[in-house]
Amino acid sequence: MKKQVIQLTGSLFLVFAVMLALVAAPRTAGAEQSGVPLPVLSKAIKGEQCVEPANVMRREHMNYLTHQRDETLREGIRGKKYSLQQCTECHATAAPEIEEGKVRTLQPFCTQCHEYAAVKLDCFACHNPTLPLDKSSRILNTPNHDTSALQQMIVSHLNEGVAAAPGDVNYQKEISQ
Amino acid sequence: MSGTSEFTPSRRALLTGAGALAGITIASGVTLISVTPAHSASGPATSKNRWGLLIDSGKCDAGCDECVVACRTEQGWQGHDRPQSDPQWIRKVNLKDNKTGAAHSLPVMCQHCENPPCVDVCPTGASMKRADGIVLVDKHTCIGCRYCMMACPYKARSFVHEDTTGQKPHMPRGKGTVESCTLCVHRIDKGGIPACVEACTEKAGRGAMMFGDLNDPDSAIAKELSKRVTTRLRADLGLVPGVHYQGL
Numbered sequence: 189m190k191k192q193v194i195q196l197t198g199s200l201f202l203v204f205a206v207m208l209a210l211v212a213a214p215r216t217a218g219a220e221q222s223g224v225p226l227p228v229l230s231k232a233i234k235g236e237q238c239v240e241p242a243n244v245m246r247r248e249h250m251n252y253l254t255h256q257r258d259e260t261l262r263e264g265i266r267g268k269k270y271s272l273q274q275c276t277e278c279h280a281t282a283a284p285e286i287e288e289g290k291v292r293t294l295q296p297f298c299t300q301c302h303e304y305a306a307v308k309l310d311c312f313a314c315h316n317p318t319l320p321l322d323k324s325s326r327i328l329n330t331p332n333h334d335t336s337a338l339q340q341m342i343v344s345h346l347n348e349g350v351a352a353a354p355g356d357v358n359y360q361k362e363i364s365q
Numbered sequence: 366m367s368g369t370s371e372f373t374p375s376r377r378a379l380l381t382g383a384g385a386l387a388g389i390t391i392a393s394g395v396t397l398i399s400v401t402p403a404h405s406a407s408g409p410a411t412s413k414n415r416w417g418l419l420i421d422s423g424k425c426d427a428g429c430d431e432c433v434v435a436c437r438t439e440q441g442w443q444g445h446d447r448p449q450s451d452p453q454w455i456r457k458v459n460l461k462d463n464k465t466g467a468a469h470s471l472p473v474m475c476q477h478c479e480n481p482p483c484v485d486v487c488p489t490g491a492s493m494k495r496a497d498g499i500v501l502v503d504k505h506t507c508i509g510c511r512y513c514m515m516a517c518p519y520k521a522r523s524f525v526h527e528d529t530t531g532q533k534p535h536m537p538r539g540k541g542t543v544e545s546c547t548l549c550v551h552r553i554d555k556g557g558i559p560a561c562v563e564a565c566t567e568k569a570g571r572g573a574m575m576f577g578d579l580n581d582p583d584s585a586i587a588k589e590l591s592k593r594v595t596t597r598l599r600a601d602l603g604l605v606p607g608v609h610y611q612g613l
Contacts, residue, residue, distance in 0.1 A: 261503055264410030264495055266554050273534055314504060314539030316532040 227300035232278040233292075239269045246301075272315055280319050291318040407554060410497040415479075416548055417498070417579040417607035418562070419586050419595065420471055424573035427459050427470040432574065435564030436474075439549065441533040442523075452523035454546045455561060460613075469613065472561065472574070475500060475521040475546035476598060476606030483513035483522065492543075498579075498607050499548050509541040518599050521545050579607065 232238065238245050240252075252270035259265045272294075280292040287293075294317035302309040311317075436455045437443060444451035455474040461467070481500045483492045491507035494500050502513075502522075514522045522545040529538045535551040538544060549559035558576045565574040577586030595609040 257505060258503075259409075261501065261505075262493060262495065263408060264497065264550070264554055265406055265408035267406040276534075314529070314532065314537035314542070316530075316534060316537070 224304060227304050229297060229300060230279075230281045233280070234278045238278075239274070272311065276317055276319060280317065282321055287318070290321055292321050293318040410495045410499070410554070412496045412498075413580060414497040414578050415580040415607065416553060417477065417577065417586065417609065418548075418559075419575040419577075419589055419609045419611065421573045421575075422469045422471040422610060422612040424571045425470045425472070426569075426571065427457070427468065429470075429569050429571065430457050431564045431569040432472045432561035433457060435560040435568070436546070439533070439560035440536045440547070441531065441538065442544070445527055447526075450524070450526045452525060452544060454521075454523065454544070471610060471613070473519060473521070473598070474561070474608070475548070476519050476604070476608045477546075477548055478607070479605035480603065482516040482518070482604065486512045486516040488512065495550075497553075499550050499553070500545075501547055501550065502543050502545065504537065504539060504542040504544070507542040509543065511543060513543055518602060518604070 240248070249270075253272060256268055256270045257272075259268065260271075275297075276294045279297040280294045281296055282289040282292045283296040286295060295312055298309055298311070298317075433455050440454060442452045442454060455472055458471055458473050460469040460471070477498055477500050479498065481492070481494055484494050484500065486492075488510060489506045489508055491503045491505075492500070492513045493503055509524065511524055514520075514524060522543050524543050525538060525540050528540050532538050536547070549557070549561075552559060562574040562576040566572045575586050575589060577584040579587055579590070581587055582591075590609060593611050595611045596613045597606045597609060
């Protein structure tokens, strides 16, 4: 009786493993070209360094902005370093889908990651993220459908403990080029 | 409840000084703590100041609306040809004494009350008074209930019914929130004067509006107020507005 149960469990496991392999196989094969597009962010127009290192900004920008907006509006403290206006100054890019690319706007820079992370962004319902187009404006990069970038990112994160995220220079691909 | 900050300029100066001392050099070329690059921050607003206006209805003319135009341009609000619901941060009010025929014209905007009823009734704390007496709406927390609009006896506040575009960088505006005169807080924080006051003097050439610190006895507005008999609108309500009118 006990032997039969073991045999049955064994064969069930085998069937399950085969099914899993069948289901998983096409996905693995197509992994290079499918998946959610990775955000590929344009380099900032001004400066080489954000107000904090990029990995800190990725994690903490919302806290910095929320904290400082309260200080500015309620206490009248102006000119501190985390401001949405300053984000716009450096990170606004021209995007063909927004006013035919005739302005540079912060929206594409923000929405790429926010869409990827499925986080609703409502700053721009009230805050105007556009600036007039000037010579220094860059064109927005297209999202990266290549999941190998994500794999590389995870591997480097595991190896070094630091994520080489899509925003970093290695993954930059400018349309204009 | 007024949110008065205890963080006075002198204390701030002391702390800023302490911050500068934090980067002590132990020996030549060796710094104990590195000082972060300075972002020249200004503020906070303190209760040492009490910003207010003095409006002389004798110098104001019914045919002139330069203050309204200036406000609209500065803050980026505009109508949609729906007078019942269009935003209106400042309006011209014409008064006439039917018995004598004497007519007055005066601009009415948020009166920046010392005891603002809009702040009392706000269920989320979005309607607030700064330490320097400027009454504002924190649109981040405004839920658009419009209770403050009902509470205000001056009809100073408006509700944004429409989607907004082309907002000014200093004045974010969004559908579903309440807004009103900010006394051009973005200019005041930089040491400037409100756009309406500027336009009344420079564009209209009337000088019917005066802006200044009511708490500073040496300010031009305080000196004028000590000389003239002025009225506050609906003074009987005890709201103590920061806007004074002369000649009513």
